[in-house]
Amino acid sequence: MSLNQPISDFKNKNIWLIGASSGIGAACAKWFFAQGANLVLSARRTEPLELLAKGVSNSAYIVPIDVCDQQSIAQASKEVLTHLKRIDLLLFVSGVYEPVQANTLNYLTAKKMVDTNLLGPISVLEQLLPTFLAQQSGHIAIVGSVAGYSGLPKSLVYGPTKAAILNFAESLYMDVSPQGIGVHVICPGFVSTPATAINDFKMPALISADEAANCIGQGLMNGDFEIHFPKRFSRFLKFLRILPYPIYFWLIKTFIKT
Numbered sequence: 001m002s003l004n005q006p007i008s009d010f011k012n013k014n015i016w017l018i019g020a021s022s023g024i025g026a027a028c029a030k031w032f033f034a035q036g037a038n039l040v041l042s043a044r045r046t047e048p049l050e051l052l053a054k055g056v057s058n059s060a061y062i063v064p065i066d067v068c069d070q071q072s073i074a075q076a077s078k079e080v081l082t083h084l085k086r087i088d089l090l091l092f093v094s095g096v097y098e099p100v101q102a103n104t105l106n107y108l109t110a111k112k113m114v115d116t117n118l119l120g121p122i123s124v125l126e127q128l129l130p131t132f133l134a135q136q137s138g139h140i141a142i143v144g145s146v147a148g149y150s151g152l153p154k155s156l157v158y159g160p161t162k163a164a165i166l167n168f169a170e171s172l173y174m175d176v177s178p179q180g181i182g183v184h185v186i187c188p189g190f191v192s193t194p195a196t197a198i199n200d201f202k203m204p205a206l207i208s209a210d211e212a213a214n215c216i217g218q219g220l221m222n223g224d225f226e227i228h229f230p231k232r233f234s235r236f237l238k239f240l241r242i243l244p245y246p247i248y249f250w251l252i253k254t255f256i257k258t
């Protein structure tokens, strides 16, 4: 059952894609360009955005943003809304991942992940929700992670930021869905990107960024609230979280070698 209005196609749809300079976001930009969407591409680094735009379309509009900086968010939101006039999809992909465990826990690393992965989308939505609510239409999609389902090794800070964004999306859905606004939370498993290149363990069910972009596009077209993939991995983790803790911890220790 679709919890959101399915998006029949992306042709001429106005999309603001935040976190488009690399990895999953860059692959999504290519996917949406191929579908004929009007895109505004954002991230802190504009050089990779310009290269990306040059390669796929001459209609891309680039707006730099630092999602940890309130002034930058306010300025970018204003510019995007002036340019697009109406917004059909906000896709928030930006995020940072650093493996943290008990012996490497520190405030500054934690703050960076909380600011980017959790307060980043919340701050952007503070600027954009009035427009969505006035339109009574449009879709908000935020990239979370399967790491938000339950505790995982080396995920001492990243996991909690993604658990919180999942919870945020659930609450937002209840608030704005009756007003015609779609909400989607995207939970990828392991995707091969610069962010995961630092992992020193074998990542189970690893997929490419292009495969991830295709899953995201298809999930939005289906109207899914939660878009999770690859299913062989995300369904396994969903199953694990309903088990009693002694079994859960034993299985994680057995199957995830770090």
Ligand SMILES: NC(=O)c1ccc[n+]([C@@H]2O[C@H](COP(=O)([O-])OP(=O)(O)OC[C@H]3O[C@@H](n4cnc5c(N)ncnc54)[C@H](OP(=O)(O)O)[C@@H]3O)[C@@H](O)[C@H]2O)c1
Pocket (backbone or CB within 6 Å): 018, 019, 020, 021, 022, 023, 024, 025, 042, 043, 044, 045, 046, 065, 066, 067, 068, 093, 094, 095, 096, 097, 116, 143, 144, 145, 146, 187, 188, 189, 190, 191, 192, 193, 194, 195, 196
């Ligand atoms: N790769 C995976 O296996 C995986 C799995 C589950 C979830 N995810 C999630 O997927 C998303 C994308 O990850 P990825 O693997 O594609 O990583 P990536 O290649 O490192 O890309 C991260 C993106 O976030 C942007 N970003 C980081 N900090 C930012 C800031 N302060 N302001 C604006 N943009 C910022 C980066 O752009 P700039 O540096 O140019 O600003 C870049 O475009 C993240 O939310 C991540 O948590 C990834």
